[in-house]
Amino acid sequence: MRIAVISAPKERKAPPDYVQALAKGMEAMGHRVDVIDAWTEDGFRLPGYEYIVVVAESISLFGGKMPEVLSKILSASSGISGKKSAAFLKKNGPFTAKAFSNLMKAMEKEGMTVNWSDIILSTTQAEALGKHIGA
Secondary structure: OEEEEEEEOOOOOOOOHHHHHHHHHHHHOOOEEEEEEOOOOOOOOHHHOOEEEEEEEOOOOOOOOOOHHHHHHHHHOOOOOOOEEEEEEEOOOOOHHHHHHHHHHHHHHOOOEEEEEEEEOOHHHHHHHHOOOOO
């Protein structure tokens, strides 16, 4: 299966280790995985994937706000409505539930069908989660 992993960390940087570990777990199961950096790419390639995984971080500890680049990349890619997807959030504060809710709302606003979601606690756990996608 062709899978796109959208990395949306809170600040502009290369995709974090836990995103790479998640992709490594998916590749171990035989999937073709491309990591897409939400800060540098536009999202026009997303309709070509069978499954879309969004991995994000909250930009604030207390508000649960998502990075603006996440909504930009999702709205720029027409044709993702109805696509199966997964939502993952890196735990980084006490209001993780609020941030997780905001992530799900951003994805569902674009019409994505979120059929799996979880909170990432570590790199090891991220790789284990990746092995369950598409299984």
